[in-house]
Amino acid sequence: MPTRRLPPLRALEAFMRTVRLGSARAAAEEIGLSPSALSRRISNLEEFVGKKLFTRARQSMQLTDEGQAFYEAVNPHLEALTRAVENQSDNISLLRLHLGVLPLFGSQRLFPRLGELRKRHPLLHIDIDTGPHLEDRVGDTLDAAIILSRGPEKGLHAIRLDHNMVHAIANRQVADLLGSEVDKDRLAKQTFLIHNELPASFEAWKSALKLDDLEPAAIDHFDSGQLMLEAAAQGLGIAIMHDDHMRRANDDRLIDLYDVEVESPYSYWFVCKPTALEQRPVRLFHDWLVSAGL
Numbered sequence: 001m002p003t004r005r006l007p008p009l010r011a012l013e014a015f016m017r018t019v020r021l022g023s024a025r026a027a028a029e030e031i032g033l034s035p036s037a038l039s040r041r042i043s044n045l046e047e048f049v050g051k052k053l054f055t056r057a058r059q060s061m062q063l064t065d066e067g068q069a070f071y072e073a074v075n076p077h078l079e080a081l082t083r084a085v086e087n088q089s090d091n092i093s094l095l096r097l098h099l100g101v102l103p104l105f106g107s108q109r110l111f112p113r114l115g116e117l118r119k120r121h122p123l124l125h126i127d128i129d130t131g132p133h134l135e136d137r138v139g140d141t142l143d144a145a146i147i148l149s150r151g152p153e154k155g156l157h158a159i160r161l162d163h164n165m166v167h168a169i170a171n172r173q174v175a176d177l178l179g180s181e182v183d184k185d186r187l188a189k190q191t192f193l194i195h196n197e198l199p200a201s202f203e204a205w206k207s208a209l210k211l212d213d214l215e216p217a218a219i220d221h222f223d224s225g226q227l228m229l230e231a232a233a234q235g236l237g238i239a240i241m242h243d244d245h246m247r248r249a250n251d252d253r254l255i256d257l258y259d260v261e262v263e264s265p266y267s268y269w270f271v272c273k274p275t276a277l278e279q280r281p282v283r284l285f286h287d288w289l290v291s292a293g294l
Helices: 009-021 025-030 035-049 064-086 103-120 174-178 199-208 225-233 243-249 276-277 280-292
Strands: 056-057 059-062 095-101 126-131 144-149 155-162 165-171 193-194 217-224 236-243 254-255 267-272
Touching: 009 025, 009 035, 009 064, 009 126, 009 276, 025 035, 035 056, 056 155, 056 193, 056 225, 059 064, 059 165, 064 225, 095 280, 103 126, 103 144, 103 225, 103 243, 103 280, 126 280, 144 280, 155 276, 155 280, 165 199, 165 225, 165 243, 174 243, 174 254, 199 236, 199 243, 217 225, 225 236, 225 254, 236 243, 243 254, 267 280
Parallel strands: 095 126, 095 144, 193 217, 193 236
Antiparallel strands: 056 059, 144 267, 155 267, 165 236, 165 254
16 A cells, blocks of 8 residues: 655644744744745645645735635644654653733633643643733743733734623622612712722723713722622622623622623733744643633
8 A cells, every 4th residue: 555645744834833923934933944945845835735825925925715724624633643742752741831810710711621621731731820910921921821901912912712791790788779770879879899900891881871970989999800709799899890700700699780781891812922822832722722712
């Protein structure tokens, strides 16, 4: 039986890096090639598969529909090949990812699913950092981070993980006191709980309820969403938070006020430096996070 001819592996590497980094120039630098040499390798792959994988215009290379289909078909098999080699090798060390995560996202959304990731990639271990200024530390002390932001800084590779609605969350006694109809005078006597890094949420909520000039009795600031929920449950104030947080908390003490949904200015994002996707721990986590739909 004749042996099947293998694809040009160096050309395949050039193709995969170009797709993952989103830039032929960045891919060439990573591999240590000139842009023209990288282009020749990809041309060799196109000749092998008989398909045009990229359109080329000046310095830009964009995936064709056939190129996208080729990537989606080949990528899982390359990952499977890598895992197979790792499982059979005594020389592969642990893969370690330094990940920044907000505590509430970590407890509600990430950790309940991490067992799936460990089964899929047993060698991948994650150091968790819940400290402040996560986005600013990406590429320095952090390989990647999951942040809550109006939009990540330019220059970062960013994947938006959700779209959120802002709700006013209180315990049932406070909700009964306020009633089902919006009453500005009653609200003005309340304490509101606001996250330090999400001040625009309160402004968006007030604007949607036509309460722009509302001045509450007090505003207490928090740096922890989990503690905000507990404070609201204890009757210490009205927490302005994402509805997803309350739903996942599944706390019978809490209730949405007024059943009003307001689009949040903030979303959760996965961010890293574009070149970090070539680091295997970052790429494994990135690909799992996207496929898991967290």
